[in-house]
Amino acid sequence: MRISEFFYSLQGEGFLAGVPSVFIRLAGCPLRCKWCDTAYAWDFQSGTELSAESLLSRAVEFPTRHLVVTGGEPLVQENLAVFLKVFAQAGYRITVETAGLCFVPDLPVFLLSISPKLSNSVNPGNPIPESERLNFDTLSALLQTYPYQLKFVVDTPQDLDEIADCVQRLGSVDPERICLMPQAVRREDYIKKSLWLAEYCLQTGFAFSPRLQVMLYNGQKGK
Numbered sequence: 001m002r003i004s005e006f007f008y009s010l011q012g013e014g015f016l017a018g019v020p021s022v023f024i025r026l027a028g029c030p031l032r033c034k035w036c037d038t039a040y041a042w043d044f045q046s047g048t049e050l051s052a053e054s055l056l057s058r059a060v061e062f063p064t065r066h067l068v069v070t071g072g073e074p075l076v077q078e079n080l081a082v083f084l085k086v087f088a089q090a091g092y093r094i095t096v097e098t099a100g101l102c103f104v105p106d107l108p109v110f111l112l113s114i115s116p117k118l119s120n121s122v123n124p125g126n127p128i129p130e131s132e133r134l135n136f137d138t139l140s141a142l143l144q145t146y147p148y149q150l151k152f153v154v155d156t157p158q159d160l161d162e163i164a165d166c167v168q169r170l171g172s173v174d175p176e177r178i179c180l181m182p183q184a185v186r187r188e189d190y191i192k193k194s195l196w197l198a199e200y201c202l203q204t205g206f207a208f209s210p211r212l213q214v215m216l217y218n219g220q221k222g223k
């Protein structure tokens with residue numbers, strides 16, 4: 001597997017925010033979102049080829065059994081299930097973070113963190129058809145198969161109607177598993193957007209997701 005980064009930090013986002021976790025960032029993402037904070041992981045040939053076993057031997061040095069596999073886009077990697085099983089058999093609780101671009105069976109995940117990419121993500125330099133960025137059949141299959149959270153990245157208040165439409169089109173989503181997260185890579189932006197987004201979360205009952213990596217480390221790589 002091509003590995004862009006391996007590090008130990010707090011999970012910054014979603015319902016497991018604050019949990020000390022080992023992170024494995026896989027290289028390669030076809031979406032290239034315009035506000036992506038890990039553009040260095042877009043190229044499928046970037047990073048280093050490493051085995052799950054060699055990464056496991058490094059992971060066990062840290063005082064956690066939570067593993068976050070992120071990207072890039074993990075679900076487009078070949079042999080992802082085989083890779084994850086090495087960690088699952090060693091007792092890790094695995095979160096896979098994905099945009100939900102394709103369905104992959106048999107993933108031994110504790111949590112599938114699905115972040116469907118809204119129109120605010122579209123990169124004019126890499127236009128992707130909406131049906132590939134936001135495929136409702138694929139997203140529904142993932143929701144029905146795995147323990148999930150649905151995490152939407154919110155850039156402006158105009159995104160909120162699109163989120164409501166997405167949730168409606170997905171049909172049977174548990175509203176308690178939805179969280180909304182401000183789009184920001186710098187602390188100042190994060191605080192500004194959090195203020196109005198928090199109000200919206202209170203009105204709708206959706207959870208607010210922090211971005212601890214922005215708040216604590218101001219977007220430093222490897223944190």
Ligand code: SF4
Pocket residue numbers: 029030031032033035036037038039071072073099117121
């Ligand atoms: S899906 Fe994630 S990793 Fe890929 S470009 Fe978008 S934000 Fe970056």
